[in-house]
Amino acid sequence: MAERISPEEGVIKLQSGNTLFVDVRDPTSHQEARIPGSLLLNQTNLEDFLAATDRQQPLVVYCYHGHSSQGASDYLAEQGFHSVVSLDGGFEYWRQAHPEHVDSE
Ligand SMILES: O=S(=O)([O-])[S-]
Numbered sequence: 001m002a003e004r005i006s007p008e009e010g011v012i013k014l015q016s017g018n019t020l021f022v023d024v025r026d027p028t029s030h031q032e033a034r035i036p037g038s039l040l041l042n043q044t045n046l047e048d049f050l051a052a053t054d055r056q057q058p059l060v061v062y063c064y065h066g067h068s069s070q071g072a073s074d075y076l077a078e079q080g081f082h083s084v085v086s087l088d089g090g091f092e093y094w095r096q097a098h099p100e101h102v103d104s105e
Contacts, residue, residue, distance in 0.1 A: 002061075002073030003085045007097040010035075010060055010087050014101060019058045024072045025091065033095065033104040035062065041072075055080040062087035062094065 005013070013019040014035065021038035023030050030040040041049055059081055063069040069086040076084045087094065095102050 002070055002077060004066070004070070004088045005060065005085045006088050007094045010062075010094065011098055011101060013058070013060055019060055020053075021087075022059050022061045022072075022076075023091070024061060024063050024069055029064075029091075031105055033091075033102055035091070035094065036101060036103045038062070050079055053081075056082055058083040060085055060087055062091050064090045064092055066090040066093070 010021075014021065014037075021035045022041045023034055023038045024041055027040060027042070030038075034040075039049075059073075059076060061069040061073045061076065061084060063072070066087060066089045069090060073084045073086040089097075
């Protein structure tokens with residue numbers, strides 16, 4: 001099982017600037033509001049992402065509530081990513097805890 005991190009740990013990683021946040025929610029939700037700089041990942045761009053992304057790139061995966069991001073994190077770890085964690089509580093918790101770290105359209 002992938003490691004889970006709290007929003008507070010997520011903010012530290014966000015501010016460190018070297019972590020890629022990966023959003024596995026639907027495209028409309030991502031467009032409406034997201035963690036700044038995060039990348040939308042789904043079946044459409046998964047192959048390209050796997051081909052193009054350095055496995056040393058630290059990843060934080062998030063979904064709505066922190067459930068499906070765990071499976072997605074496990075999958076990405078199986079694909080060779082060395083540092084991949086799931087954001088506890090997902091975006092819904094994040095946006096309440098850290099509205100200052102939300103980009104919206
Ligand atoms: O996106 S979710 O699986 O946490 S409901």
